[in-house]
Amino acid sequence: MIKTHKNIFLINLLLGVVLLFQVALAEFQINRVVAIVNGKIITQSELEMIMLPQVRILFQKYPNQGSQFQEEFKEVQKKTLDALIEEKLILDEFENLGGQIPEIAIKNAINDEIEDVYNGDETKFYAKLKASNLTLESYEKIIYKRIAVQALKSQQMNKVSPLTPDELSAEYKLLKPELRDIAEDQAQFDKIYIPKPNQYNPNLSATAQQKKAQEVMDKLKQGSDFASLAKQYSQDSYASAGGKSPVVKRKDLSREFGELIFDNPLNTVIGPLEDKLGYTFIKINERTLAKSMSLNEAKPILEKKISIKKRNLFLQSWLEQLREKAEINIKL
Numbered sequence: 001m002i003k004t005h006k007n008i009f010l011i012n013l014l015l016g017v018v019l020l021f022q023v024a025l026a027e028f029q030i031n032r033v034v035a036i037v038n039g040k041i042i043t044q045s046e047l048e049m050i051m052l053p054q055v056r057i058l059f060q061k062y063p064n065q066g067s068q069f070q071e072e073f074k075e076v077q078k079k080t081l082d083a084l085i086e087e088k089l090i091l092d093e094f095e096n097l098g099g100q101i102p103e104i105a106i107k108n109a110i111n112d113e114i115e116d117v118y119n120g121d122e123t124k125f126y127a128k129l130k131a132s133n134l135t136l137e138s139y140e141k142i143i144y145k146r147i148a149v150q151a152l153k154s155q156q157m158n159k160v161s162p163l164t165p166d167e168l169s170a171e172y173k174l175l176k177p178e179l180r181d182i183a184e185d186q187a188q189f190d191k192i193y194i195p196k197p198n199q200y201n202p203n204l205s206a207t208a209q210q211k212k213a214q215e216v217m218d219k220l221k222q223g224s225d226f227a228s229l230a231k232q233y234s235q236d237s238y239a240s241a242g243g244k245s246p247v248v249k250r251k252d253l254s255r256e257f258g259e260l261i262f263d264n265p266l267n268t269v270i271g272p273l274e275d276k277l278g279y280t281f282i283k284i285n286e287r288t289l290a291k292s293m294s295l296n297e298a299k300p301i302l303e304k305k306i307s308i309k310k311r312n313l314f315l316q317s318w319l320e321q322l323r324e325k326a327e328i329n330i331k332l
């Protein structure tokens with residue numbers, strides 16, 4: 001009896017040790033350091049908190065968590081860690097330059113958020129903090145970082161050189177084909193249409209019509225003439241003309257059909273496109289793009305595009321300089 005009690009005691013003790021080890025291991029994983037930037041750490045929990053919204057989407061997209069899930073997860077992890085490292089670098093630079101954020105600016109930012117996001121309801125705001133395991137003090141630190149990072153980024157981007165006429169002309173030449181109203185683009189295509197049984201064609205056989213569509217597809221693959229097949233198989237008003245349809249504007253087509261017509265090379269044969277009405281084959285013959293804007297008309301668009309491009313390039317160059325002079329140790 002004494003030996004049995006002793007065995008039970010030892011088993012319970014062992015289970016207790018294992019449980020403590022599991023708790024300690026979980027705590028270690030949460031607080032594990034994944035990167036050190038100029039002596040300041042980034043923990044696993046910080047990384048996972050920022051990744052969480054994107055990871056939730058991945059779980060919905062890949063419920064079985066296969067190889068594609070793992071690949072995209074690693075990409076999200078890498079981009080998130082890069083963003084956290086950049087934040088540390090910018091905050092470090094902000095502090096080195098003696099930057100300060102007044103408390104009133106942080107309070108105003110939080111008040112604006114309560115007003116804009118929660119319609120002025122502080123109860124909802126504090127409920128959200130609680131659900132996110134955040135105190136007001138910890139959230140104020142997040143806001144401080146956000147304002148500091150944005151302030152220093154803005155200061156750097158103000159150093160970007162003004163737009164020059166040569167840059168404007170070069171961008172116009174590059175983007176001219178895109179600077180148009182695409183809804184006015186026009187196209188002409190040939191069509192073979194094989195209807196399914198419906199209220200207008202109640203005597204049609206679904207099996208027979210499907211067989212016709214298969215025959216057309218097989219003959220097109222063998223190199224048969226599209227117009228000849230249209231005359232033989234198509235059942236619409238363009239059949240006698242070899243399926244030749246009139247010129248049509250993109251705006252008069254559905255978005256999906258317009259993309260097929262305008263995004264594929266000329267002379268491409270597409271089909272069968274199946275919908276509830278029937279099977280459609282198309283051959284793209286001609287396209288006429290709408291007239292491009294003049295340089296003067298496009299100027300506001302170009303100025304915005306060039307400004308964004310120059311700012312992004314300048315910002316990237318600045319961040320690379322911060323990385324070069326920093327001590328970064330990634331442990332992920």
